[in-house]
Amino acid sequence: MADSSNNADLSHEDALRVGTYSVLGSLMAQPPGRELLERLAAAGGDDSSDGIGRAWSELALAAQRARPEDVRQEHNDLFIGVAQGEITPYASWYLTGSLMERPLIELRRSLKELGVERHSGVKEPEDHAGALLETMALLINAGDVSFEREKAFYQAHLEPWLKNCFTDLQEARSAVLYRPVGRLGAEFMDLESKYYRMPV
Numbered sequence: 001m002a003d004s005s006n007n008a009d010l011s012h013e014d015a016l017r018v019g020t021y022s023v024l025g026s027l028m029a030q031p032p033g034r035e036l037l038e039r040l041a042a043a044g045g046d047d048s049s050d051g052i053g054r055a056w057s058e059l060a061l062a063a064q065r066a067r068p069e070d071v072r073q074e075h076n077d078l079f080i081g082v083a084q085g086e087i088t089p090y091a092s093w094y095l096t097g098s099l100m101e102r103p104l105i106e107l108r109r110s111l112k113e114l115g116v117e118r119h120s121g122v123k124e125p126e127d128h129a130g131a132l133l134e135t136m137a138l139l140i141n142a143g144d145v146s147f148e149r150e151k152a153f154y155q156a157h158l159e160p161w162l163k164n165c166f167t168d169l170q171e172a173r174s175a176v177l178y179r180p181v182g183r184l185g186a187e188f189m190d191l192e193s194k195y196y197r198m199p200v
Helices: 012-029 034-041 051-065 068-079 091-096 102-114 129-141 147-157 162-171 178-197
Strands: none
Touching (some): 034 068, 091 162, 102 129, 102 147, 147 178, 162 178
């Protein structure tokens, strides 16, 4: 399920990482349609394995039960709301308590240095969780981004806050499908943080 890389030079492990970042990025950016729900429902996982295996299993079960129209409402309640959703999935918000603050400025500087440009028509600031997750998938999948730059980007722009966002998502009142999304995201952030701290 998670393996969605188109870079034939990536290791199997890195292809799985790219796939997981892509799936989480998509789920945070917008509610999943029927096709993604079907892919998630078939993803499986292993209840007897480690935390991330159990998280995939829980997400697959939730996706099997989910209806696209219900998930659209859930996503709206969680992230948009009438005035504001239950979760505000921006680095600036988590790190400063306000939107459009220094974390966004620093992120834009990093993206410019990496040559990463936002898609035309995208309204969300670049420090949205979905955008950052998709950017990590892009960096890992790119053949011309060094491991050190990839690691620096993760540690500067995702590690300081994104696990907390996923933890909050697990506890949100409106979360049904998104409760196991939060579990998967938190488990994955733990794995990535450990991975980037390993001696090279």
